[in-house]
Amino acid sequence: MSSLHGSAPGGPVTRRPADQLDARILRELDRDPQSTLVALAQRLGISRNTVQARITRLEAGGNLLPHSTRVDPRALGYPIAAVVVVTVRQQQLSTVTDALSVLPEVLEVLVLAGSMDLLVHVAATDADDLYRITGCVQGMTGVVRTDTSMVMRRLVDRRVAPLLDRLAAGPAGS
Structure with a gap:
């Protein structure tokens, strides 16, 4: 992909x-x-x-x-958004990635530089479903630790329009 x-x-x-x-x-x-x-x-x-x-x-x-990526998970019955930050055993990163890609509720997985290894965006139907999803992640071979945060509100939607506007305008001063 x-x-x-x-x-x-x-x-x-x-x-x-x-x-x-x-x-x-x-x-x-x-x-x-x-x-x-x-x-x-x-x-x-x-x-x-x-x-x-x-x-x-x-x-x-x-x-x-x-x-x-234009489809809002809320329209599909997944009103809860969360991020799960994951620490993995480095030699098992591909195993964890493969396991995450199988979970339908996993929307995106980003590799991080810093103290944690992965940032996993998930969607859930409710708090119990989020608990189930994080349990699945925690139980994956190669996962050392997780930290889950539920998204309370989106203040700025994902966007690229300002970047497109800047590039479309051309070099500064032209």
């Missing part, structure tokens, strides 16, 4: 950074994800073929996240 922040099964993915035109296309897609290629091309003043080629390249390079 390859994603903007992840790795392919064989290791890290090397991506070519988006350029100014990529950012303009992505900004328009971020604003209206259902835009057609023709509509994007018209709004940006470029050809439909250019838009299509750029989007195809961005998708092939792993620079676009899966569409399922």
Whole structure:
């Protein structure tokens, strides 16, 4: 699996950074994800073929996240969000990662630099379900310790629009 922040099964993915035109296309897609290629091309003043080629390249390079990241787990009956910070035995990191990827409630796993090894975003139906999920994580071979925090409120949604705006504007002073 390859994603903007992840790795392919064989290791890290090397991506070519988006350029100014990529950012303009992505900004328009971020604003209206259902835009057609023709509509994007018209709004940006470029050809439909250019838009299509750029989007195809961005998708092939792993620079676009899966569409399922737009789905709010609350709409699926999972109103509880939590983060589980995990310390693992380093030689068993891949075992833990494989086990985490099997749990449907695990939304994302990030490798950390620092005193803890993994940051695991999970969704749960209620407090009892969260207790069950954290128990599953704690019981995984290779897990040394966990610390769970329930998300009380989201103050800033995940976003990239400000980064796209900056890149689409081009170098400072131009």
